[in-house]
Amino acid sequence: MRLLDLYSASLFLLGAASAYGYPSNSCEDLALVLPNRTFFPAASTYNASIQSYPFLQLRLRPSCIVRPTSAEDVANAINILRVSNSTKFAIKGGGHNANVGFNNIDDGVTIDMQSMNKVEVARGDQVVRVGAGALWQDVYDEAEKRDLTVLGGRIGVVGTAGFLTGGGISFFSPERGWACDGIVNFEVVLASGKIVNANATSHADLFAALKGGQLNFGIVSRFDLASFPAGPIYGGRIVFGPNATTPLLSAFTKFKLGEYDPYAAGWVTVRYNHTAATFTPVSIMWYTRPAQRPGPLKAIFETKPQVVNGMVEAPISEHTRNASRQVAANPQRTIWATTSFAVSPTIINRIHTLWKQIVPEIAAQYAYAKPVAEITFQALPAPPRNGASANSLGFGPGETPEKDLVFLQIIFTFEDAAATDGFEEALKDLVKLVEGLTKEEGVFHRYKYLNFAASFQDPLGSYGGVELGRIREVARKYDPTGVFQTQVPGGFKLF
Ligand SMILES: Cc1cc2nc3c(=O)[nH]c(=O)nc-3n(C[C@H](O)[C@H](O)[C@H](O)COP(=O)(O)OP(=O)(O)OC[C@H]3O[C@@H](n4cnc5c(N)ncnc54)[C@H](O)[C@@H]3O)c2cc1C
Structure with missing residues (x-):
């Protein structure tokens, strides 16, 4: 009964607006139909929503924010927005996609799903x-x-x-x-x-x-x-001394080229902090069968010198909480891109060498923005097999991306918005250069993992x-x- 009333009210309002020949103001309509779920810029809930974006570039200012509490609320919001025809809107889940405009919008309406967290x-x-x-x-x-x-x-x-x-x-x-x-x-x-x-x-x-x-x-x-x-899993973050970069990347390469182990997961990163002029290699890896650890991750876990070793055997919830502590502090601006390639004995070290030559020069141009650059290497999962329901990611059941492929994340993080365009151009150039290298070595792969793709990339097209x-x-x-x-x-x- 309540839903029907709300829906009728929305249609009446929208009909009235168009009968008078002016476009309906979607935020006012939304506030009438979803009165305790629609928030305007003066409201503390509106500001809490904006503050919940983890990266500064995502904190756009919509005309209003809708925070539905049920699928019916979402349906009511969509009905109003669709009929308005011209109101632009965005949807926010956890707000962690780094691309501007993907999960928020200036002037339009943002549907922030955070109250639907049951x-x-x-x-x-x-x-x-x-x-x-x-x-x-x-x-x-x-x-x-x-x-x-x-x-x-x-x-x-x-x-x-x-x-x-x-x-x-x-x-x-x-x-x-x-x-x-x-x-x-x-x-x-x-x-x-x-x-x-x-x-x-x-x-x-x-x-x-x-x-x-x-x-x-x-x-x-x-x-x-x-x-x-x-059950508990074993793993976590190891921060290595700068001299460990080459051994760490070699250990990761060997791990990827070795016998496939379904219990070894995670990634390796090299981070360049321009202000401190430091390169820091890091691994964040887990072995999901703790009794058999470290399995093929032995060489990575034993790479030296280690500055911080946060490896623990703990429940998943503890690993995810620990990891959140490492990322939550001090929100910044960040841009990311990705590319994939087949692993070879040389490609990871070659990509790192190229990146290491270029990033200090790029960062020096925007030193005022206190840039940090990162490259991260990690494996892709297997496609569904043996009659399991299909996904749309573009790998057939006969392909083995989990064994053959590695994807790269290239990241710039910085403090000052003035450097955004410069870093975006640098990111495009870096992707081109890395892909030039992977093509030259014959290991380029078309796949771009959507969750780490830049807005200038085409992950859906990369599915084939x-x-x-x-x-x-x-x-x-x-x-x-x-x-x-x-x-x-x-x-x-x-x-
Ligand atoms: C610190 C950090 C750690 C990460 N770790 C991992 C990892 O371990 N593995 C991994 O695979 N990825 C990881 N990622 C990438 C992550 O998968 C993406 O950032 C993803 O977008 C996060 O989901 P979200 O709901 O927070 O995104 P949002 O930014 O809220 O949404 C992303 C996109 O999905 C759309 N969307 C949101 N909600 C809905 C909905 N209800 N229905 C339809 N569309 C919707 C949005 O409109 C937007 O276009 C990580 C990212 C960060 C920043």
Whole structure:
């Protein structure tokens, strides 16, 4: 009854606005239909939403922010925004995608999902139901109360929604694949305002498309995740002395070229701090079978000299909480890009050598912005196999990206907005140079992992023409008027 009243009220208001020949002001309409969920710039809740973006460049100023508490609220908001036709809007999950405009908007409307953060374990089937505004820490804390865990993020403060709809690399990905392949059901609000469930037997095309196609089909209101028994895992961060860079990268190369171990996960990073003029190698790796540790990570774990060794055997929730502490302090501006390549005995060291030559020069031009540059190498998960439901990430069941490929993240972090354009151009140049190197060595791979791709890259295109065609069709079927293509300017688009 209540929903019907709200919906009728919205249609009446919108009808009245257009009858008088002026476009409706969506924020006022939203405030009437969702009175305790719509916030304007003077409200403390509005400012809390803006402050919750972890990177400064994401703190845009929408005309109003809607914080739905249910799928019906999301549907009411979409109905108003769709009918307005001209109001631009953005959707925020955990707000951790670094691209400006992907999860927030100046002047338009931002739907901030953070109040939809309920996590519950469904009795009987042990499926973990995750509201699309939940952060990974919420999920692990709740699931572990039942000794369960899921395929999720490795840093607790990161959001579930962007992570899962972009793919998602978890502690258990070497063994169990992409986190999105652990989803058994999406509850989705379509552009029409209809709420549907997408799973292996209902809207199976949408089910596959949402696993990698992100914000092109609807707003996910809930994820139902398959769970498995939780146990402690061994790992964490090691900060090495600068002389350890070459041995660390060689150890990572050997690990990737050696026999595949489904229990070894994580990444290695080299960080350059221009102000301090230091290069710091770091590994953040885990062995998910602690009794058999360190497995093939031995050479990495024993690389010397070590400055800080944070390796512990602990529950997942403790690893993700520790990792959050390392990233939460002192928000900055950051830009990222990615590229992938087949691992070879030489390529990782060659990329590092190239990067090390170039970044001090780039950073020197913007020294006032106190830049920090990073490169990170990590493995990709396996595609679904043996009849498991498809995702849209573009790898066939016969391919073995988990063994063959490594992806690179290239990052600049800095304090001053004036340096943004300069670093963005430098990032484009660095991607070109690295890809020149990988092409020259014959190890370039087209795949760009969406969750780390820059807005100037084309991760959806990198899934390949057949997959792209398939998800375009799904978008046209579920959003025939293209609301998510035209009224939502942020995110990677299909047409
Ligand atoms: C510190 C840090 C650690 C990370 N660790 C990992 C890691 O371990 N593994 C990994 O794979 N990735 C990792 N990432 C990358 C991460 O997957 C992306 O940043 C991802 O976008 C985070 O999800 P979010 O909900 O916070 O994103 P948001 O920025 O909120 O959203 C990203 C995109 O998804 C859309 N979106 C948000 N909510 C919805 C919804 N309900 N329905 C439809 N579309 C929606 C947004 O509009 C936006 O376009 C990490 C990132 C950071 C900053």
